[in-house]
Amino acid sequence: MTSLVDRLGRAVHCLQFADGLNPAQWAVLRYLGRANRYSRTPTAISDYLGTTRGTMSQTIKALEAKGMIGRATNGRDRRAVLLELTGEGNAALENDPLHCVASVAGALGDELDDASRFLDRVVDCLQAKSGxxxxxxxxxxxxxxxxxxAxxxxxCGLTGDPLSVADSTKICVNYSEPAAP
Ligand code: SF4
Structure with a gap:
């Protein structure tokens, strides 16, 4: 099993040297495609991906130079950097090299739920170890x-801000899991 997970990780890593981007850059594009307005700061991204601030700063600079991401003003704190995908970044994500993994997974049919639960636990475990x-x-x-x-x-009960249906499906740095019953 360990060997299979290792091979899967290597295969997925190799797939992501595509369209002039590397795996770290693809991970940031994917994150920005899923994150809400409170969560698109360099710190939130590096915390989520478990990388150092220095490494994240280099990745962000490279994506800005390629025109894939840009900086936006943060309404709450004008000093804070808020990142967003540009049109080029969104277009790149439409050809995400990991889409082929989704096609293979779709062929699993009923087994997909079990496989997803297992991989979820593996990822949780690895994320806990990497921080x-x-x-x-x-x-x-x-x-x-x-x-x-309506x-x-x-x-959002924390910030008092309105949330659209689209906002409500995005991942958030301030997320708080309800206590177990
Ligand atoms: S409801 Fe929770 S997840 Fe949603 S924006 Fe507020 S803190 Fe974040």
Whole structure:
């Protein structure tokens, strides 16, 4: 089993030297495609991916030089850097080299759920060891205030900000898991 996971990791790593990008750069593009407005800072990205601030700074500079990501103003804290995908970054993600993994996984049919649960546990374990964090989405968060009457205007109980349906499906640095019953 260990050998299989190792081979899978190596194969996935090699696949990501594609379209002039490396695996670390693809990981940042994927993260920015999934992260909400509170979570697109260099610190949040390096915490999630379990890399040092220095390594992340180099990766971000390289992606900016390639025109894949840009900087936005942070409404709450004008000194904080907020990153976002550019049109080029979004277009690159449409041809993510890991899409072929999703095609193979789709062929698993009913076995996919079991395989996903197993891989989830492996990733959780590896992230815990490397110091990476597993951010969750609003709909599973203890701060999420669902609006049953106007489903497109939910609210974050932590910040007080409105959350659209699209916002609610993004991963968040402030996510807080509900206590076990
Ligand atoms: S509800 Fe939770 S996950 Fe959503 S924005 Fe607020 S803190 Fe983040």
């Amino acid at each position: 990476g964090l597993d951010y969750g989405v609003c709909t599973d968060c203890t701060h999420f205030c669902r609006n049953s009457f 489903p497109d205007v939910h609210r």
